[in-house]
Structure formats: C-alpha cells, structure tokens
Amino acid sequence: MDKPKQQGRIEPYHHPAAGWGALKYVAINLIKERVAGGSYRTLFKQNQPDGFDCPGCAWPDREHASTFEFCENGVKAVAAEATTKRVTRDFFAANTTEALMKQTDYELEQHGRLTEPMVYDPMTDTYKPIEWNNAFALIAGHLNKLASPHEAAFYTSGRASNEAAYVYQLFVRMFGTNNFPDCSNMCHEATSRGLPGTVGVGKGTVTLEDFEHADTIIIFGQNPATNHPRMLGELREAARRGATIVSVNPLRERGLERFASPQHPVEMLTMGSTKIASLFIQPKLGGDFALIKGVAKHILELDDIAVENGTERVLDLDFIARHTLGFEAFAEDLRNEDWSLLERESGVAREDIEALGRIYANGKRTIATWGMGLTQHKHSHQTVHILSNLMMMKGNIGRLGAGLCPVRGHSNVQGNRTVGIEERPTAEFLDRLAQVYSFEPPRGQGLDVVETVEGMLEGHVKVFIGLGGNFAMATPDTYRTWDGLRACDLTVHITTKLNRSHLVHGKHALILPTMGRTEIDVRNGVSQGVTVEDSMSMVHISYGMNTPASKHLMSETAIVANIAHATLGDSKVNWLAFADDYSLIRDDIAKVFDDFANYNERIRHPGGFHLRVASRELEWETSTGKANFVVHAVQEDTPIKRAQKIHGERLMTLMTTRSHDQYNTTVYALDDRYRGVFGQRRVVFINPADIEMLGFKNGDWVDMTTVWDDGIERRANSFRLVEYDIPRGCIGAYYPETNPLVPLHSVGDVCNTPTSKSIPVLLHHSAEPAVAHPF
16 A cells, blocks of 8 residues: 655744753653653663663763753653564564565654564565574574685674673674774764874863863854754853854754753743854855864964064964974965865855954864764865864863864764774784783774675675664665675674664574663673763763563673674683673773773762873874874865766755754654754755756755766655755755765765765756655
C-alpha cells in the first residue's frame, strides 16, 4: 500500500530557544516513547555526580550540579533508551529486511529497543534469534579465516565508554590491525589533526570555569540550541554579565538570538528571555578561512595604528616572543593579503570583518568555539590553523577565561580517541601497549571511514564490526557505502535500537543488542560503572538507573570482551575478567596512559577528574617545542570554483545539517521548530533571491544532483524549497537524507573528512512526491 502524501507546514517560530517550548516537547517525547512513570526519576540523575552521563552530546557537566542538568534533546536521548516499546523475535519474523527498507529512519527508530541477538537468514530475508555464544563463535570464525587481519574494519561510535573502547582497541591490535574507522573521522578530524601542528594537542584548552571569566566568546559554525543545548546556560550567564558573544554561521540560528532558561523560574514565569549574540556574521559556505584571515589582518592593522599613536599594543608581544615561532612570516603574509580577495572568498564585507576584528581586539579574555561548520570543508585543516594563529596573536591560550574550544558531538568521541581508537596511532602509544601486554602491535596506518568504504568496494575489507552508530546512514555517498557493506562477508552491529545499517548488510549479518547508558549493569552481583571524557577533558563515571530493556542484553564492554575471547583466547589477556569487572580495565588503562594514574580512585571524586592538556599550561608538545604560527594562502582552486566555471550562478553550495528533532542520524521526530519546519524533513533552505534567479517559487519541489568529475550520478529527489536567511549561492538541507550527494572522494586536506558542508549541486524542478521517501 502506498504511503500518504508527505505532510508538513512551514511556520515561523517567534519564541526564544528552550523555554516553555522545550518543556512541551519534553512531555511529548516521554509520552510518545511510552516511558514508564517510574523512569521519570532517571532524568534527575542525568549528568549528576551520582548518576549517569547523558548519552547525547559531549558538553561537560557542572561539578556541583543543579537540581536538573538535562536539556530537551538530552531527554529525547534518554527517552529513546527508556522506551517501553520492544523489537522482539516476532517482529523480525513478521518483517523482511526488504519490507523494513521501505520505512523511514524515523519509523525504524520508533519500533523501540532490541531484545536479543539476531542472525540474518538469507532464505527468508529475516533475522532470527541466535545464542550469544554462537554469535561470538560466528564472528571469531569469520575473523580467523581472513587472509590478513587488515581485511577487517572495526568502527566505533563516540557513544562507547572508555572501558568498551579500550578493550575494543586492545582486541583489534592483538588481532593485528589498526583499521579503526570512527565517527571522529566524519566530524572533528580537522581539529584532531590541525591543533597538534599549532599548539601540540588535538584537544581544546578551556574548562567550564573559563566561561565564567571570558569577556568575549566567538562561536564558529555551531548551533548550540540543537546540538549542545546545555551550552546555552553558560552563554546566558556570560551575556547577562556583559560578555560580548558573536555568532559566525551562514545560518542565523534562533538559539544564539534569544534563550529562555528552564532553570530560572522568573524568566519562565514572566515569559522573558536573554539576548545571546550581539553580532551575527554570515560567511558563505567554505568562507571561514578567508574570514578569519581577514580578522587577523585587521588585528595587525590595528596594532600598527597603536604603534603610530603610541597607545597600548593590540598584539600580545610577550606571549608571541616567549611561546611561539613563525610570527614574522605570518605577519608578512597578512600584510601582503588582498582585502578584495578576503571579501570575495569569505562572502563577508570588509566593514563586517573589521567589526569582528574590533570586538576581538577589545577583548581581554576570548574563547573561540567551533563545530562541524568549520571542520567539514576541503580546507578545514587550514582553517583550524588560522583560528589557532588568531588566538595566539593576543595570547588567548593558556589564560583564565580564554582558549580554544572545539565542541565535539557525541558524548565520548573524545574519550574514545584518548584510550586508543585511532587509525594513526603514535609509536609511543604502541610501544606502551607492547610493554604492558608483551605483544608486537601493528605499526602501519589503518583505515579511516572513507578508506574503509573504499576497501569494501574494492574487496579488501570483508568483515565489518560496528560498535554503535549507524554506519550506513552516517557515511558519505550513501549508495556506494551500501554497495560496500553488501559486498562484505560479515557485518556485525552492537546497538540498542533498529536502524538502517542492520538492513544494509553483508552476506552474513548479526545484530547484537546492548544495554544503554541509562541501564543498571550488574556483573557477579556488583554494579558496574563506565567512564566518559567530555569536550573539556573531564573524565567521570556513569552508573545506569533503569532496569535493562531485556534480560538477554549484554553491555558493550562484555560483548567486546566475549568477541575477543572467542577470537583470540586468553593466553595474553583474561578477556572474560574484563567483562566481569570494569575496574580491571581501568587499572590497565592506567598502566598504558600516565594521565590515568590512580584511575579508579580519582573517579570517586564527584565530577571526576581533568586530564592534563599541555597547551592549557603553556607547554607545547610540538616538534619545535613552541606554539607555531602556520602560513596558508587563501585557496581559490576548489571543487566549488571549478563547478561554477561550468554552471555559473546556477551552481549552489550545499551544507548538510541536523534538525532540532534529531541527534546524529537518529531522528526523534519530524519537526525543526526553531527554523519553522514542522512535520517534514525533505526541505531545502535557500535565499529568496536565489529562488527567483533559478526560476522557482517558494514551496516548489526540486531534485538535487551533485556536480563531480568521476562520472557517477548522485541524486536526491523531492525536496521542498523554503525561503531562509542564508547567503546567496548557499543552501542547507538535513542529513542523512542528503548524504547521497556527498562524493566519497570529496574530503578535507590531511584529515580526510567528508566535505559535507560544501557540496556543489544543481537544483531541478520535480513534482510533489506522491509517497514519503524511505530516508
């Protein structure tokens, strides 16, 4: 039976971010997920010292938490785990994978929690129950018959705990490969690869305390109201004490305009709100590097004026002299840069660049934060460098109230990388593993996400194991990724809920259901806690509060340990002991990483402990022993520019983005209320002038095709045009619906991250769809 025509409306949202609207949607989600009333108390243990860490974003917790430390989207994540809806063996018996593929990602999410391990049966095109030990034996059999360990790839979602991630990397390296594609490869890899070259460590240099002292906060390519809502609390407090906050984003997001705090009764009862940003800069997509370079150029010009007038210098000369190298070459490059080029390539007028420059010059303590709006471009690695340069010009690193603040997505993506989920491991780390466990780890570079998909398509990767996530939908070039997954001999997914990756599977396939972070994990009568690291390098322990969704579930840590035991035996590591007592894992982490010394003791402190970040302490773990100014030219030869030469102004640059009702690839509902979109997802945000120029009308339906040079047609059909305040030539649409448009080989320099924020596309007329699209 055909599905009904797509429904939905576009209606401006006039209210502040959060406020009563957030409370309304919290209630709706708890009811929709049929969360039992007794589980509501779980929310009051979310992000608390004696509770569990939110399974959503990586924003840090306050050491002395307030009555509630959860946000609307955190509640959605918890409700998704605490739902009483179940996916049982009867459900799988009644639904073939072919039939389930016709459902949307939202519909797949709504079926509820998985309840027992399942194995794919090609004769019936359904999944059937399998005993845990048989599942582990099946995995071990496939792995051990490979011609090389490098024929397997081991994906990790940033939601995995430190304990699960550490055991995973140890098992895989003992198996013999560094093939660790992970979610960081697709989001903040430019940060992880860029910062070590400038300040020595691929992590941010700030803590929450710095937000209490900053007088200037510049937010690049980030939408806190949707992606990190608790960050708005810090921004509210900063704004109310007089700090200047600037938003740098092609989209003018509601959460950075006005915010009503649910934690402040007076603001709620009086229908009040707090103005957050005082300046909005809207560069064109891919224009951030030129914009930041323009700000740096203006800072240098202001310093020259100060020298001429004999007034206080703008540059922090002492910081530059004592802590950096390369400033003279950088300054010369700035002086020689052409303002007209910077304006053209940033899409921002010189007077606006200079306005941002004056704000930065006048600030004494500046924090620069950024999200994937900065990191998913061809030259994102260089953009991280130029932002580091800008902050070093005024000594805004290693000072209270100032610093670099990359805001990562999933709750433990940074922790995963810290404990070894890394396809490019350092020799020092591998040496330490060899010393502690008496084996020789593989030394070659492993595969990242893009390289893993390439390996699948070329037949080199034959087994894929996913520790969380939704690989089939999170990755670029959707249909090519699907071809790769289907070519595998075995695909395995460790997961809490059904998603499309379980339907796009290899010749053999397993679904291994795991406990969520909100659930009580008892091993041998002892409650087990897991640890995570947030975006500001705080490590803390998390204990579940709810009864597990099924008695047949295993924790991620136990599943990984059992796979390792079945594959490798226990001659070097007692894997099953790890499965029963997570403190043993933490003891081993402390043996490998000096920063985790006394791990088990330190996590007993409420709020956990802070991992040392050398650059925060003005120590530079670079090859020069100093923080480095790095010189890059503005790049004019880009895929976008080459496509524009052929197609002219009809060529649009597409950015993928989240709606407010999703987290990564998980779609909780069909609204994006802050942007005025309700009951639909297949929309394109576009400047009204571009609608007219292209010969369309607001509300028309269009298809999108990618302009690329590899002869592969990439198309996404049936999207509704929505007039929006976005720079000319730029459009935005939700992912994963637009991931089919992202070419596999359109990646960032050095970091190899898919360029999901700068895709050259053409728009074509299409008819309103008769049925809803499956994704």
